[in-house]
Amino acid sequence: xxRFWGFVHKEFLHIFRDKRxxxxxxxxPIIQILLFGYAITNEVRNANIAILDLSxxxxxNSIINKISSSGYFxxxxxxDNLDEIETVFKTGKVKEVIVFESGFAQKLKSNKKAEIQxxxxxxxxxxxxxxxxxxxxxxxxxxxxxxxxxxxxxNIIPEIQARYNPLLKxxxxxxxxxxxxxxxxxxxxxxxxxxxxxxxxxxxEVLLASPMKPFLVIISKVIPxxxxxxxxxxxxxxxxHYNFGVPIRGNLILLYLEITLFIITALSLGILISxxxxxQQVALMVSLAGLMLPTILLSGFIFPIENMPLPLQIIAxxxxxxxxMIIVRDIMIKGSGLEFLWQETAILIGIxxxxxxxxxxxxxxxxx
Amino acid sequence: MEAxxxxxxxxxxxxxxxxxxxxxxxxxxVYKGEIFGFLGANGAGKSTAMKMLCGLWLPTSGNAKIAGxxxxxxxxxxxxxxxxxxxxxxxxEDLTVAENIRFYAGIYGLSNQQIEAKTNELLSKLGIEELxxxxxxxxxxxxxxxxxxxxxxxxDPEIVFLDxxxxxxxxxxxxxxxxxxxxxSNRGVTVFVTTHYMDEAEYCDRISMMVxxxxxxxxKPSILKQNYGVSTMDEVxxxxxxx
Numbered sequence: 381x382x383r384f385w386g387f388v389h390k391e392f393l394h395i396f397r398d399k400r401x402x403x404x405x406x407x408x409p410i411i412q413i414l415l416f417g418y419a420i421t422n423e424v425r426n427a428n429i430a431i432l433d434l435s436x437x438x439x440x441n442s443i444i445n446k447i448s449s450s451g452y453f454x455x456x457x458x459x460d461n462l463d464e465i466e467t468v469f470k471t472g473k474v475k476e477v478i479v480f481e482s483g484f485a486q487k488l489k490s491n492k493k494a495e496i497q498x499x500x501x502x503x504x505x506x507x508x509x510x511x512x513x514x515x516x517x518x519x520x521x522x523x524x525x526x527x528x529x530x531x532x533x534x535n536i537i538p539e540i541q542a543r544y545n546p547l548l549k550x551x552x553x554x555x556x557x558x559x560x561x562x563x564x565x566x567x568x569x570x571x572x573x574x575x576x577x578x579x580x581x582x583x584x585e586v587l588l589a590s591p592m593k594p595f596l597v598i599i600s601k602v603i604p605x606x607x608x609x610x611x612x613x614x615x616x617x618x619x620x621h622y623n624f625g626v627p628i629r630g631n632l633i634l635l636y637l638e639i640t641l642f643i644i645t646a647l648s649l650g651i652l653i654s655x656x657x658x659x660q661q662v663a664l665m666v667s668l669a670g671l672m673l674p675t676i677l678l679s680g681f682i683f684p685i686e687n688m689p690l691p692l693q694i695i696a697x698x699x700x701x702x703x704x705m706i707i708v709r710d711i712m713i714k715g716s717g718l719e720f721l722w723q724e725t726a727i728l729i730g731i732x733x734x735x736x737x738x739x740x741x742x743x744x745x746x747x748x
Numbered sequence: 749m750e751a752x753x754x755x756x757x758x759x760x761x762x763x764x765x766x767x768x769x770x771x772x773x774x775x776x777x778v779y780k781g782e783i784f785g786f787l788g789a790n791g792a793g794k795s796t797a798m799k800m801l802c803g804l805w806l807p808t809s810g811n812a813k814i815a816g817x818x819x820x821x822x823x824x825x826x827x828x829x830x831x832x833x834x835x836x837x838x839x840x841e842d843l844t845v846a847e848n849i850r851f852y853a854g855i856y857g858l859s860n861q862q863i864e865a866k867t868n869e870l871l872s873k874l875g876i877e878e879l880x881x882x883x884x885x886x887x888x889x890x891x892x893x894x895x896x897x898x899x900x901x902x903x904d905p906e907i908v909f910l911d912x913x914x915x916x917x918x919x920x921x922x923x924x925x926x927x928x929x930x931x932x933s934n935r936g937v938t939v940f941v942t943t944h945y946m947d948e949a950e951y952c953d954r955i956s957m958m959v960x961x962x963x964x965x966x967x968k969p970s971i972l973k974q975n976y977g978v979s980t981m982d983e984v985x986x987x988x989x990x991x
Contacts, residue, residue: 386854390843397842582836586900589802589832589909591824592855 383592387600394574395604401570409562409612410619416554417624424510428456429476430468435484443496446522447478452514469501476500476511513542544713552627555620556708557681559613559639560701564646564675566609569667571602571650576663579654594743602647609643610636629715638711638721641728642704648735649700655742675701700731753780755907755938756801761810763796770796772961773810778907778940783933785952786942789989792958794942795835795911801940802832802909815906828856831905835912838892839899841885845876848884849899856903870898890921897928901937908932910941914948926951946981955981957988964988 395401429447433440448455456474459465465477479497481487488494498515502508545552575598578584587597620626628635649671657663676682678692679701685693696702703724710716718725756778763771771793778784788794799805801814803823812819815829839848846867853863871877874894884892893913901908910929914922926948933939933953941952949955949969956966965972965988969981976984 383855383857386851390840390847390851393843393847394840580836581840582834583840585799585804585834586832586852587855588804589827589830590852590855591827591857593824 384596384600387592387597388603391574391601391604395608404570405566405608405612406615408565409558409616412562413555413558413616413619416558417551417620424452424475424507424514426454427452427476427507427511428474429453429478429511430457430459430465430474431455432459432462432465432477432479434482435480437485439485439488439494440480443480443519443522444478446518447515450514450518452511465499469499474501475507476515478515549625551620551624552713553681553709555616555624555626556705556712557679558620559616559708560642560679560681560705561672561675562612562616563609563639563643563704564649564671564701566612567602567605567643567646568650568653568671569664571605571647572653572657572663572667573660574605575601575651575654576657576660580659598651598743602651605650606640606643606647609646610639613639626712627715628712630711631717634718635708635711638704638707638725638728641725641732642700642707645700645704645728645732645735648732648739651739652735652742655739674699678702679705681705698731700728703728703731754778755780755815756784756812756940758801758812759810761797761800761812762808763793763800763805764808769961771800771807774958774961774963775810776956776963776966778938780906780938781933781936782953783929783939783941783951785949785955786940786958787944787946787949787955787985788942788958789944793961794958797958798909798911798940798942802830803827828903829906831900831903831908833896833900833908833910833913835915838889838896839884842883844881844883845871845887845895846880848895849902852899853902858903866902870902874898890917890924893917893921893925894928897925901932905937907938907940910939912942912944914943914945919947922948946985949981949985957985959988 395405431444433444444455447453453476457468459468459477462479465479468474468477477499479499481495481497484494484496496519498512500508500511575584578587578601584597588594617628621628650667653663653666653670657666674695678685678688678696679699680696681701685696685702688696707721707724707728710721754777756776758777759775760773761771761775762769762773774797786794786798796805800807800819801812803814803819803826807819814826817823817825817829819826840851843851849867849870850863853866858866867880871880874891876891876895879887879891884895887895897908897910897913900910914925917925922945929939929941929951941948943949952969954966954968955972956963957972958964965975965984967975972984973979973981976987978984978987
């Protein structure tokens with residue numbers, strides 16, 4: 381055991397003496413979460429809109445009031461005719477135009493039906509959809525209110541509810557995604573680099589010629605990354621929870637067990653890469669192209685897997701990040717327990733075992 | 749000739765990589781305390797043979813006993829009795845001299861007290877007490893190599909394997925390096941060294957010449973020169989290598 385801890389101590393010295401490693405380990409996660417949390421967000425606040433009210437009656441007035449006091453919209457302009465819509469979009473000043481048909485209140489009263497047109501600038505489809513979603517929600521709420529006052533309408537009103545994340549906050553998605561990416565980066569990339577570094581240096585041979593068992597050499601090299609990864613995950617969770625209000629509704633112990641499982645998955649990927657790569661550069665390139673890109677692009681983090689072409693879907697389904705992201709998201713946001721996540725967990729354990737077996741096999745071949 | 753203690757006994761050792769025979773049926777013995785030179789051109793099979801003797805690679809066939817232990821079944825015991833310095837290796841650059849010593853002594857299972865004593869002994873012997881807390885990367889290459897050798901024998905092994913230890917080092921430092929080797933040999937450590945510097949061959953007690961996986965000649969440098977009727981090891985090597 382003393383040998384083992386001596387080895388772990390030496391590994392920590394390597395990490396803490398290398399500024400670049402430290403920046404990747406601690407700087408990147410924090411910068412990324414702040415970036416994602418503050419800058420890269422599809423939430424909408426105070427979006428400029430224009431109103432074309434062809435009716436100008438009490439009902440349209442109160443709907444406009446509701447919209448402008450919601451906090452999501454600022455009324456930038458009041459238009460007078462339909463031709464102005466195109467112009468106001470072209471100037472780029474507004475993201476949405478709401479059109480009330482003429483005789484709105486009257487039609488509502490006599491026909492029990494009146495039309496509102498919501499036109500969004502869908503150059504950026506995400507923002508467009510979000511704006512539409514907000515607007516229609518406000519109008520529906522208003523409709524419910526007047527339905528309560530007057531006798532109920534007979535038409536079917538769909539009630540939209542964005543469960544678990546009623547405000548469609550982006551951070552809810554980014555925090556689980558970020559934990560996944562960072563763990564992949566730290567565990568797989570950093571371990572594969574640090575292991576190939578020993579190979580490149582020639583010290584791996586010296587270690588293998590020592591009485592230290594090869595298995596123990598590998599374990600003591602990856603233990604520091606496991607410990608650091610747990611600390612980093614905690615930092616991301618704390619920032620996400622206290623700074624961005626991302627809930628952690630599920631069981632914290634389960635969350636940490638799953639995080640540890642994924643760390644082991646990523647570490648075995650790193651070990652596997654290091655058994656193949658001869659130089660640090662190769663290890664870096666393989667980790668970046670082979671692990672980081674799929675983790676970011678093919679895990680459901682940014683693009684929904686269901687919409688991908690089949691070959692990419694297949695990649696996404698053998699990608700351990702996909703499952704881990706579902707697990708973290710569901711535990712944190714939905715408060716799901718193992719009874720809902722056992723499938724994903726089982727798949728993750730399976731992938732991990734395959735990776736460990738493959739690494740051991742490769743390592744043996746090298747020794748023969 | 750007195751009956752010497754055999755510490756390395758190799759019989760018909762062979763290593764194949766696919767169809768390529770890297771080491772072809774070699775047999776030899778190495779005696780306790782001697783400096784045994786393993787010579788040959790690049791790719792002659794020196795490193796492969798040495799890796800098998802250190803327990804890093806398994807042979808395809810043949811037998812070997814290192815310090816009395818079998819290289820198939822008792823590699824763990826062998827590893828405790830040997831020291832190894834690879835051709836690229838010169839300690840961890842980002843650790844200090846003392847940290848490197850502590851680490852390597854640690855993986856050989858030395859106690860804290862032993863490590864402390866060994867560190868002091870080693871530093872004073874090399875006359876570099878003041879460099880104790882310097883990072884390895886701040887030292888000149890020659891010092892790194894000497895330190896690496898001292899670290900390779902920190903656990904007082906019976907045999908030390910040196911795989912081209914003086915690559916890229918200037919002749920003066922090489923000479924100083926060999927002083928350390930002599931010193932270890934005088935204390936009874938058997939030194940098994942591969943090299944392709946022929947001047948280093950002259951420093952060895954006995955040498956074997958490897959050509960294309962086989963041992964073509966094995967004897968004292970003086971006898972080899974005599975046998976081939978030449979005056980330098982260079983010429984012996986050229987004669988053998990050209991067939």
